[in-house]
Amino acid sequence: MIPVSQQLAIGIDIGGTNTVFGIVDHRGEIKYRGAISTKKHQTIDTFIDELYVAMAPAIEHVGGVEHIKGMGIGAPNGNYYTGTIDYAPNLNWKGIIPLAKIINDKFNLPAALTNDANAAAVGEMMYGAAKGMRDFIMITLGTGVGSGIVINGQLVYGHDGFAGELGHTIVIPGGRKHWSTGVHGCLEAYTSATGVRLTALELMEKNPETDTLLRNYPENQIDSRVVYDCAIQGDEMAKEVYRYTGEILGLALANAVMFSSPAAIILFGGLCKAGDLIMAPTKEHMEKNLLTIFQNKVKLIYSELKEADAAILGASALVWELK
Amino acid sequence: MIPVSQQLAIGIDIGGTNTVFGIVDHRGEIKYRGAISTKKHQTIDTFIDELYVAMAPAIEHVGGVEHIKGMGIGAPNGNYYTGTIDYAPNLNWKGIIPLAKIINDKFNLPAALTNDANAAAVGEMMYGAAKGMRDFIMITLGTGVGSGIVINGQLVYGHDGFAGELGHTIVIPGGRKHWSTGVHGCLEAYTSATGVRLTALELMEKNPETDTLLRNYPENQIDSRVVYDCAIQGDEMAKEVYRYTGEILGLALANAVMFSSPAAIILFGGLCKAGDLIMAPTKEHMEKNLLTIFQNKVKLIYSELKEADAAILGASALVWELK
Numbered sequence: 001m002i003p004v005s006q007q008l009a010i011g012i013d014i015g016g017t018n019t020v021f022g023i024v025d026h027r028g029e030i031k032y033r034g035a036i037s038t039k040k041h042q043t044i045d046t047f048i049d050e051l052y053v054a055m056a057p058a059i060e061h062v063g064g065v066e067h068i069k070g071m072g073i074g075a076p077n078g079n080y081y082t083g084t085i086d087y088a089p090n091l092n093w094k095g096i097i098p099l100a101k102i103i104n105d106k107f108n109l110p111a112a113l114t115n116d117a118n119a120a121a122v123g124e125m126m127y128g129a130a131k132g133m134r135d136f137i138m139i140t141l142g143t144g145v146g147s148g149i150v151i152n153g154q155l156v157y158g159h160d161g162f163a164g165e166l167g168h169t170i171v172i173p174g175g176r177k178h179w180s181t182g183v184h185g186c187l188e189a190y191t192s193a194t195g196v197r198l199t200a201l202e203l204m205e206k207n208p209e210t211d212t213l214l215r216n217y218p219e220n221q222i223d224s225r226v227v228y229d230c231a232i233q234g235d236e237m238a239k240e241v242y243r244y245t246g247e248i249l250g251l252a253l254a255n256a257v258m259f260s261s262p263a264a265i266i267l268f269g270g271l272c273k274a275g276d277l278i279m280a281p282t283k284e285h286m287e288k289n290l291l292t293i294f295q296n297k298v299k300l301i302y303s304e305l306k307e308a309d310a311a312i313l314g315a316s317a318l319v320w321e322l323k
Numbered sequence: 324m325i326p327v328s329q330q331l332a333i334g335i336d337i338g339g340t341n342t343v344f345g346i347v348d349h350r351g352e353i354k355y356r357g358a359i360s361t362k363k364h365q366t367i368d369t370f371i372d373e374l375y376v377a378m379a380p381a382i383e384h385v386g387g388v389e390h391i392k393g394m395g396i397g398a399p400n401g402n403y404y405t406g407t408i409d410y411a412p413n414l415n416w417k418g419i420i421p422l423a424k425i426i427n428d429k430f431n432l433p434a435a436l437t438n439d440a441n442a443a444a445v446g447e448m449m450y451g452a453a454k455g456m457r458d459f460i461m462i463t464l465g466t467g468v469g470s471g472i473v474i475n476g477q478l479v480y481g482h483d484g485f486a487g488e489l490g491h492t493i494v495i496p497g498g499r500k501h502w503s504t505g506v507h508g509c510l511e512a513y514t515s516a517t518g519v520r521l522t523a524l525e526l527m528e529k530n531p532e533t534d535t536l537l538r539n540y541p542e543n544q545i546d547s548r549v550v551y552d553c554a555i556q557g558d559e560m561a562k563e564v565y566r567y568t569g570e571i572l573g574l575a576l577a578n579a580v581m582f583s584s585p586a587a588i589i590l591f592g593g594l595c596k597a598g599d600l601i602m603a604p605t606k607e608h609m610e611k612n613l614l615t616i617f618q619n620k621v622k623l624i625y626s627e628l629k630e631a632d633a634a635i636l637g638a639s640a641l642v643w644e645l646k
Contacts, residue, residue: 077616086616135482149582151474151481158474158584159458160620168614169578173495181614255492259472259582261481291491291504293400293409297483 007069008062010055010109011316013116014038014075016090019047021055022312023062026320028127030309032058044093048106055107070110071103072318074119074311079161083113089180112318116140116311118155118164120268120303121148122321123314129266129304136264137256138303139166141249141271145188145195151260167192171252190248193270196224200241212237228274242277249278250285257286257294268303268310330392331385333378333432334639336439337361337398339413342370344378345635346385349643351450353632355381367416371429378430393433394426395641397442397634404484406436412503435641439463439634441478441487443591443626444471445644446637452589452627459587460579461626462489464572464594468511468518474583490515494575513571516593519547523564535560551597565600572601573608580613580621591626591633 005026012021015038022033036054041047059065076088083100085091103111114122121138124130130138134153140146145167149156156163167188168181175185176198189195200222204214213230214222214237230238253265265286271278283300305313328349335344338361345356359377364370382388399411406423408414426434437445444461447453453461457476463469468490472479479486490511491504498508499521512518523545527537536553537545537560553561576588588609594601606623628636 151479152477154475156474156583159586160584162616163582163584165581165614165617169581170574170612171496173574183612183614251493251496255578256582258488258492259486259579260479261483261486263482289493289506291488291506293485294488 002067006067008067009069009316009319010059010071011119011312011314011319012051012071012073013119013311013315014073014078014085014091015116015311016076019051020312021051021058022309022316023058023068024313024316028123028313030312032061033312034058038091042092044097044099044102047093048102052106065107065109068109070112070319070322071107072119072315073099073103073111073113074116074315074318075099075113076115077162078113078115078118080112080114080118080155080157081161083111085113110322112322114155114157114161114318115146115164116314117146118148118157119314119318120146120305120310121150121266121314122155122317123305123310124266124268124303125150126317126320127305127313129301130264133263135260135262136266137166137260137262138266138268139249139253140269141191141193141267142269143193145192149260150262166252166256169252169255171248171255187248187252191245191252191271193224196227196241196245196271197222199244200227200238203237203241203244207237210237214238224271224274228277231274231277239277242274243281245271246278246281246283247285250282250287251289253282253286253300254289254294257290257298261294262298264299264301266301266303268305269307272302325390329390331390332392332639332642333382333394334442334635334637334642335374335394335396336442336634336638337396337401337408337414338439338634339399342374343635344374344381345632345639346381346391347636347639351446351636353635355384356635357381361414365415367420367422367425370416371425375429388430388432391432393435393642393645394430395442395638396422396426396434396436397439397638397641398422398436399438400485401436401438401441402484403435403437403441403478403480406434408436433642433645435645437478437480437484437641438469438487439637440469441471441480442637442641443469443628443633444473444589444637445478445640446628446633447589447591447626448473449640449643450628450636452624453587456586458583458585459589460489460583460585461589461591462572462576463592464514464516464590465592466516468515470579472583473585489575489579492575492578494571494578510571510575514568514575514594516547519550519564519568519594520545522567523550523561526560526564526567530560533560537561547594547597551600554597554600562600565597566604568594569601569604570608573605573610574612576605576609576623577612577617580609580617584617585621587622587624589624589626591628592630595625
């Protein structure tokens with residue numbers, strides 16, 4: 001029997017393009033890591049077969065399966081209660097995929113599954129900026145906007161396992177149409193990388209006379225990175241893109257604070273690279289929209305997990321919570 | 324020693340005008356009830372003195388203080404963690420009032436305090452429509468809009484005890500200014516009794532040519548009750564007032580569902596008397612604004628507590644959770 005303190009956890013993060021995995025110890029050190037393509041697999045069966053082949057040497061490397069407590073998986077639309085991926089829009093596998101069971105059958109290890117933002121929140125609580133916190137909200141600002149909510153020290157799954165979709169809450173009724181859901185004015189339509197690109201295009205179109213470095217790029221190359229590059233060169237319109245993004249994010253965070261009153265909100269993902277360009281207006285508008293009793297109390301901070309490691313760490317952290 | 328099943332709980336609800344109290348058994352039966360004025364007391368000391376005098380015969384009536392497990396109090400801005408009332412705008416007592424301690428010193432009974440909407444949620448879980456539910460949200464639609472959120476079977480207090488202020492979340496950025504907080508576009512500005520009155524006045528002013536029964540009333544008499552009376556007589560503008568109120572409430576509920584994915588949302592308070600006039604558009608717009616994975620899952624139901632009893636029952640229910 002391996003002592004608990006020496007047990008290891010496997011973390012798997014399934015993205016639309018690639019799947020990354022790692023074997024992690026109690027302190028959050030990744031002992032071994034690897035990746036396979038998600039996209040090339042039209043069926044879950046061939047995906048699992050390749051994953052098994054890719055992971056077998058890793059498992060041997062750490063001394064065999066008896067050293068491993070279980071497998072945690074972060075996946076789009078992953079449901080913790082049922083262990084299924086339900087109708088994930090960005091995966092080839094359609095319908096309801098009983099992934100935890102498939103993994104369990106193939107690897108003979110207990111498996112827990114949730115979505116990637118929830119996994120990131122558990123990872124942050126176990127290894128990162130939320131260590132010891134009982135109430136916090138993790139917001140991932142990447143291609144999309146995800147969230148993981150921790151209340152009383154527990155991740156909030158809701159009655160059906162799908163809680164925490166802050167990116168799809170409506171902040172501007174009748175506002176910008178979401179490219180995938182068709183809903184108008186949701187947070188993700190503004191504060192994701194895609195949202196930043198759309199805000200830049202809108203500002204350029206609305207202000208054709210205004211000089212901006214953004215016009216040096218062809219339209220299809222305008223992305224959150226280009227906007228950042230222009231902004232740090234002092235370009236006013238590019239700075240305005242991030243200011244506006246922060247204004248909307250701050251409003252949404254104020255609403256989240258008045259709902260669950262967390263000790264901290266932790267920001268994670270690509271847009272965080274913009275630093276104070278987005279953080280300063282976000283904080284300003286969060287505070288401005290808060291009821292007095294909530295003002296100047298909530299810490300707005302960055303994730304302490306390295307972005308390259310966070311997905312694996314978050315997924316692996318689910319394992320330590322397995323009964 | 325009194326057996327636990329025969330213990331009683333005192334519930335006290337402190338409102339801006341009156342304070343009601345009752346002695347309640349485990350099944351939610353109110354054995355004794357009474358009330359005193361809140362408003363006439365300029366200081367907390369004279370208030371507590373009168374409360375003590377008013378309750379002494381009630382406590383004797385049930386056999387003495389040894390039959391009572393504790394006292395639960397619902398009060399505006401009541402904080403569960405600190406046992407204090409903090410800067411309640413509608414009470415004469417300013418600043419921070421250490422009410423749980425004051426009650427404990429005076430009555431020699433353990434005391435727990437929270438705000439009225441949180442107390443209502445605990446009451447609903449203990450005695451009402453949420454019996455056995457682990458995830459639900461209670462929305463009180465009265466003079467103001469309050470909420471109590473239960474996740475994993477626990478009331479959500481947040482890191483500071485103030486969670487659950489859904490009425491102050493912003494649903495229409497830049498929208499109607501709140502009469503008390505000055506914030507624009509919060510839920511309470513639209514879906515409280517005051518909000519219904521303001522919507523009616525706005526509609527009348529914007530449509531001066533439209534015939535409506537509402538014009539039979541002087542402006543200062545237009546309230547949610549008058550709008551209801553006109554609506555059930557078939558008045559189109561009055562019906563539109565409730566439809567619009569439901570549209571905004573439905574949007575806010577959709578956002579709440581995408582946050583914490585409750586099994587049910589329970590509506591309580593004066594506006595519920597409008598029945599389907601408000602319930603039908605609320606349900607329609609909640610479903611319409613939900614991401615597909617959340618649709619047609621959440622029960623939208625009325626409280627099962629009698630309105631006259633709910634405040635006492637809710638406050639008393641806090642006692643059963645005392646350690």
